[in-house]
Each structure stands twice: as structure tokens, then as C-alpha cells.
Amino acid sequence: MSDHFDVAVIGAGAAGMMCASVAGQRGKRVLLIDHAEKLAEKIRISGGGRCNFTNIDTSPQNFLSQNPHFCKSALSRYTPQDFLSLVKRHGIPFHEKHKGQLFCDRSADDIITMLKAECDAGHVQWRMPVSVRGVEKLVDGFSVKTADGLITASSLVIATGGLSIPKIGATDFAFRIAKQFGLPLVEPRPGLVPLTFDESSWQSFVPMAGISLEVDIACGEKKSRGQFREDLLFTHRGLSGPAVLQISSFWHEGVPLTLNLLPTLDVVQTLIEEKQAIRKNLGNWLSQFLPTRLAEGWLLAQGVSPDARIPELPDKQLRRLGESLNRWSLVPNGSEGYRKAEVTLGGVDTRALSQQSMMANQVPGLYFIGEAVDVTGWLGGYNFQWAWASGVAAGLSF
Numbered sequence: 001m002s003d004h005f006d007v008a009v010i011g012a013g014a015a016g017m018m019c020a021s022v023a024g025q026r027g028k029r030v031l032l033i034d035h036a037e038k039l040a041e042k043i044r045i046s047g048g049g050r051c052n053f054t055n056i057d058t059s060p061q062n063f064l065s066q067n068p069h070f071c072k073s074a075l076s077r078y079t080p081q082d083f084l085s086l087v088k089r090h091g092i093p094f095h096e097k098h099k100g101q102l103f104c105d106r107s108a109d110d111i112i113t114m115l116k117a118e119c120d121a122g123h124v125q126w127r128m129p130v131s132v133r134g135v136e137k138l139v140d141g142f143s144v145k146t147a148d149g150l151i152t153a154s155s156l157v158i159a160t161g162g163l164s165i166p167k168i169g170a171t172d173f174a175f176r177i178a179k180q181f182g183l184p185l186v187e188p189r190p191g192l193v194p195l196t197f198d199e200s201s202w203q204s205f206v207p208m209a210g211i212s213l214e215v216d217i218a219c220g221e222k223k224s225r226g227q228f229r230e231d232l233l234f235t236h237r238g239l240s241g242p243a244v245l246q247i248s249s250f251w252h253e254g255v256p257l258t259l260n261l262l263p264t265l266d267v268v269q270t271l272i273e274e275k276q277a278i279r280k281n282l283g284n285w286l287s288q289f290l291p292t293r294l295a296e297g298w299l300l301a302q303g304v305s306p307d308a309r310i311p312e313l314p315d316k317q318l319r320r321l322g323e324s325l326n327r328w329s330l331v332p333n334g335s336e337g338y339r340k341a342e343v344t345l346g347g348v349d350t351r352a353l354s355q356q357s358m359m360a361n362q363v364p365g366l367y368f369i370g371e372a373v374d375v376t377g378w379l380g381g382y383n384f385q386w387a388w389a390s391g392v393a394a395g396l397s398f
Contacts, residue, residue: 003149003152004151005153006155007154007155007156007398008153009031009033010034010132010156010158011034011158011160011174013043013370014391015388016391017040017119019369019391020395021118021122021124022396023398030124031125031126031127032119032125032126032127032128034130035169039116039128040112042161043112044108045108047103047104047108050105052097052380053087053094053103054084054102054385055100055102055381055385056084057080058381063378063382064376066186066374067351071355071386073355074355075385077389077392077393080385086114087111100380131146132145135156137366142155154365155365155398156367159369159391160174162371162372163338163341163344164191164343170338175347178348181360181363182362182363183360183362184349184352185346185349185374186347190341191343191344191345192245193341194237194238194245195244195334197237197330197332198333202238205301207293213291213294214229214243217229217243218247218257218258219247219256219257225250228246230246234294242379242380245379248335249376256329256330257331261298261326265326267323269322270322271310271318272318275310275315279311280310281307281309282299282304282306282321283296283307286298286299286306298325299321302324304317342383343376347371347372347373348374357396358373358394359397367394369387371383
């Protein structure tokens with residue numbers, strides 16, 4: 001014998017709980033299944049533990065996909081203001097950090113508690129922690145074999161996310177189910193992830209580890225080009241910080257990054273124009289604009305002594321130095337991978353899904369939502385908004 005449900009949702013993360021709560025509150029009999037010991041661990045660790053739960057400036061332009069128009073429908077029907085209304089209704093204090101990013105004042109646990117309460121309001125049933133051992137299509141729905149026994153459901157929602165951060169339970173379950181039912185995949189790769197460089201070529205920058213500064217960063221060409229002004233962080237293995245996390249989603253192997261370490265200053269023009277008036281040595285002068293350790297380390301990496309007096313240096317050398325600061329070009333050799341990636345790029349090809357309901361076009365009753373789908377947001381709350389919006393789109397369709 002098996003239990004039968006109107007909807008079975010596999011994956012109790014952001015998108016899964018949102019979908020289950022909406023369907024349950026519409027009177028559907030809903031089951032939520034997850035293999036994890038702790039509920040919504042990815043929400044819990046997000047935003048430094050305070051959960052950057054949405055971005056009030058969300059638009060389709062903040063998302064990457066091989067089918068860029070797909071996200072428009074769900075995002076337009078469930079907006080940041082809609083989620084904010086839910087947050088306010090639950091009395092969760094929040095603040096805007098910058099660039100439209102909204103964070104909990106207290107803890108990400110507030111968002112998890114809210115989603116659990118919304119599921120409870122819809123009388124959602126739980127199987128957790130319970131592993132799923134197999135899924136089969138039936139004439140009128142699906143059977144799901146779990147470690148606790150067999151269940152059947154008229155509709156099945158896959159909300160198990162991508163490959164990012166395996167230590168908190170990420171798996172390729174969604175992609176395996178997609179393949180089982182013949183849905184195409186856009187090749188997954190780590191997104192919003194620190195980038196690394198060849199050890200020997202990075203040696204001169206290792207002493208700068210821990211330094212952070214605002215930069216302009218870009219890579220790619222024409223339509224696929226990414227360009228941001230964000231904070232950069234030097235690490236022992238390469239570069240991180242919001243600037244690099246943002247650009248990593250646009251970066252592909254062999255493509256150079258272009259960084260402007262002093263985006264508000266034309267270094268060449270300033271040095272040449274003020275050469276006669278500037279009496280400082282280079283190290284002291286550059287330390288007005290950069291952290292001292294970076295200024296001195298950068299000069300040494302360029303083969304210039306920080307003690308060199310500016311009036312004594314030829315214009316050609318000053319131009320070369322200025323160019324290196326305003327247009328630093330370098331090619332990463334890889335990334336820190338899924339273990340440090342905040343999201344997974346790629347996933348279930350959206351051309352195989354309905355943009356209104358998130359249902360597979362060729363498999364009635366089978367839905368994919370959230371990070372499992374080839375829709376990936378920029379850093380800054382956009383991926384949570386996609387989780388909420390795609391979850392609601394599916395939840396309203398049963």
C-alpha cells in the first residue's frame with residue numbers, strides 16, 4: 001500500500017517550501033520530502049547567516065540563461081514586493097544593505113521559520129530526513145520509492161537544487177531525474193565562485209591576500225559580456241569578493257578578466273600631468289589611493305621600487321604602470337568549484353518547460369523549479385527571488 005498525494009515535492013529548500021506552502025494553502029494534499037538532517041541549510045548559511053532574501057530591483061536582466069526570456073513570466077507574477085509582504089506579515093525585521101539587497105536583521109532562521117509556518121498553514125506533510133530511491137511515471141501520476149516506503153502523487157515537483165556546496169547535501173538528483181524523463185540539460189558549472197590562478201604566476205600576489213577594494217571588472221564580449229563595479233578580495237589562491245563572484249558567472253576557460261583597480265582615477269594622465277609637481281616617491285603617492293600593502297606590492301610586482309621618486313621616472317614607465325592599474329588583464333586557470341560556489345549555472349533546459357507553470361512540456365505532471373533550472377541570478381538576492389517566483393508559479397498550477 002502507498003500514500004497518495006495531489007503533489008509530492010522533493011527538496012525542502014527555498015523553492016520547494018514555497019511551492020508546497022502555496023499548493024497546500026490552495027487545498028491540495030501536499031507531501032514535502034528531503035534527505036537532509038537539517039532543514040534548508042543553504043538558506044541558513046546564506047548572506048553570512050542573515051539571508052539576502054530578495055533584491056527590490058530584480059528584473060529579468062539580472063539573470064543568466066540560454067533562454068533569457070523564460071524567467072519573465074514567473075518573476076512578473078511574484079515580485080520582491082510580494083515576498084516582502086510575506087516577510088512583514090510574519091514580523092521579520094530586515095534592512096537594505098546596498099544595491100537593493102534585503103537582509104534579515106537577526107538571522108536566516110527567521111526565513112526558514114516563516115516558510116515552515118506557511119507549509120504548516122497549508123497542512124503540508126513531511127518526510128524528512130528520507131532519501132528517495134527512485135521515481136516512476138504512472139498512467140495518472142508518479143510513484144516515488146523512498147526509504148520510508150512508496151508514495152504516489154498526481155504531480156511531482158523536483159526542487160533539489162544544483163551541485164553547489166556538496167558538504168551541505170547538494171546532489172545531482174534533479175539532473176538525473178531530468179535525464180530519466182528525456183529532458184535536455186544545459187551543462188552545469190559552478191557560478192558565483194572565487195577564481196584561481198596558476199600558482200607560479202600568482203606568487204607575487206600572495207602577500208596581498210586579505211586586501212579588499214572596489215574595482216571595475218569585466219569579461220566576455222558583446223551580448224555575453226559581464227561588467228560590474230564591486231569589491232574585490234585578494235586570496236592566497238586567486239581572487240574573490242563580490243566583484244569576482246559576479247564575473248565568474250560570465251567567465252569561461254581561457255577568457256581574460258579586465259580589472260580597473262582605480263576606477264575613479266586615470267592613473268596615466270594624473271602621473272604625467274603632475275609629474276613635476278609631485279615630490280613624493282611612488283609608494284607614498286600610490287598609497288593615497290590604494291591600501292599601502294597593495295600599493296607597495298603592486299609596484300614590486302611591476303618591477304618598480306616603491307622608493308622611486310616620480311620626477312625621476314621616464315614617461316614610458318609611468319604609462320606602463322598606470323595602464324597596469326587601470327587595465328589589468330589576467331586569465332584565471334579555474335575556480336574553487338562547487339565546494340565554494342553559491343549557485344549552479346545551467347541545469348534543466350528551460351525550453352523543455354512551461355514558463356507559466358514550470359511543468360515539463362512532454363511529461364505532464366512533472367515540474368522543475370529553483371536552482372535545478374537553467375536560470376541563474378546575479379549575486380545580491382536574485383537567486384532567492386527566482387526560488388520564490390518559480391515555486392509560486394508551480395504551486396499555483398495544480
